[in-house]
Amino acid sequence: MTTSRFSNSAASLDVVGIGNAIVDVLVQTGDAFLESHGLTKGAMALVDEEQAQILYQASGAGLETSGGSAANTLAGLAQLGSRAGFIGRVRNDQLGEIFSHDIRAVGTRFDTPAATSGPSTARCLILVTPDAQRTMCTYLGASVQLEPEDLDLSMVRDAKVLYLEGYLWDSPAAKRAFIAAAEACRDSGGQVALSLSDGFCVDRHRDSFLELVNGHVDVLFANESEITSLYGTDSFESALEQVKGCCQVAALTRSEQGSVVLSGDQRWDIPAYRLGTLIDTTGAGDLYAGGFLHGYTQGLELESCGRIGSVCAGQVVTQLGPRSQASLPELVRQHLS
């Protein structure tokens, strides 16, 4: 298969992502903390500013790093050498400056102007337990101020793939922006990729997601809990049957069991890569999508796309935080040549 996968193969960007622009606060903690604050392990909970403050005050010392699901994916793509762009909203505050610096520093184009009033830059308190699971409490702050008129549609029209995170659906304004961008991308010959983001997020927006997946999405990313939540089933295999044929490609991740890639009647089972001690699963799904789309926009076979995703996810779980501190191109070369 070659780049003929895209009718706009002369596009000057490989992937443009839209997502919440978030700074992560990573705190290592125990299960008792999650229980005493009524948090569901492994999930993302939305919190308001006051709840965010209460949880932060109760938490241990943290490590701050740029995050945001789609932003992590685009940072991964840029690290791999893809031409990447990101659209999302920060406030003109110190955390917004950190987010903007970090995504540009890896080579991602990021032009969305910072909000000059209103809530502060979005923060996500990520509680990492000794089992390497991450539990997230997100204060969306300025990121929900992304309006359709803020979208740089020229950037979207100039990309092979538009990547959208499901979390955007928690913000009504961003959701409208999201649909406008998807239409613009497809009109200009690009493809639309969607990540379902989180099982509870799927619960909140099941009907919208089902409608999208049935005909408006070319490449779907989901993990086991998200895809089973989408189809209201306990069985991964049954969910696979249902998603088959709904979009061109579905890449479904299963943690240490690797991933399954579906396209038409074809299925590839991709192994997980263990590249070190498991420390923190934050960003694993994001980096899988980044690696996959890097291969996809280069026109590689779907199995190779899945393997690149697997290597990138396998790296990011060996460190604290969702952006790779190691050289992803080098790891991909080592494990895929």
Next chain:
Amino acid sequence: MTTSRFSNSAASLDVVGIGNAIVDVLVQTGDAFLESHGLTKGAMALVDEEQAQILYQASGAGLETSGGSAANTLAGLAQLGSRAGFIGRVRNDQLGEIFSHDIRAVGTRFDTPAATSGPSTARCLILVTPDAQRTMCTYLGASVQLEPEDLDLSMVRDAKVLYLEGYLWDSPAAKRAFIAAAEACRDSGGQVALSLSDGFCVDRHRDSFLELVNGHVDVLFANESEITSLYGTDSFESALEQVKGCCQVAALTRSEQGSVVLSGDQRWDIPAYRLGTLIDTTGAGDLYAGGFLHGYTQGLELESCGRIGSVCAGQVVTQLGPRSQASLPELVRQHLS
């Protein structure tokens, strides 16, 4: 030796530190970046806000974490179970909030009010090269606004040890605060500990430091480049001869060669502990001082104090950033029992 080491052994705090309240931005980079920006590897350079911005914009994606030399030492002390207090100035901004949260989260008392106007919270861009060496560019920001009248001398009078970082001497106002605190501490029966901080910092303030070391400091911390810079010699052994007897205790660190502790005519050579792969030396000296003072205020033998310092330093160099992500009390138990 017992706690009779202190005439104020009923003090309610073990150690109070005064230092610059800094948030670190850690960036992994190569030697070429240091060269092209005229930075001296391993040293700390002071930069103004504009230089800080230029260097940050040119740097790769970062990881943010609370830092500050004395603050790292006090955080280590608190993690080990010592009763610790910190005095330093942040601005009431997002980075100031992060600094304040993190130092309190490990159990350090921190009451200095945040500045409500003037420069932003201090930031230190820490460039970590593949040899694990760290090169620092510090914008002192709000931290230089620490005036003598801001000092909580009641806290200082209620501590067994007052710990001062040499970096404070780069700020005239803080330097005055520093001397007032040292006098208050000694008047109430406590001891004064000083870290020389950095070879270039010693160059800038050699006469002041010599005067302090000769009679005003009880416990001196320095590494090889600092102690040789203080006495204008190339020979570590010659510097040892000169510092001997100037203060009650001198603890002199030499990276992978361990440390030498001097008291009167006695000398202990303490080995370095290798607790994992060397990643980033940021905080090694700070954590050595923290471990040492933990033992010292508990009345342990000086050799044990040095060993605890060595274990803490040996841990922090196996991770990115200057505050231990592992349990220090557990490591000390493992390696010293």
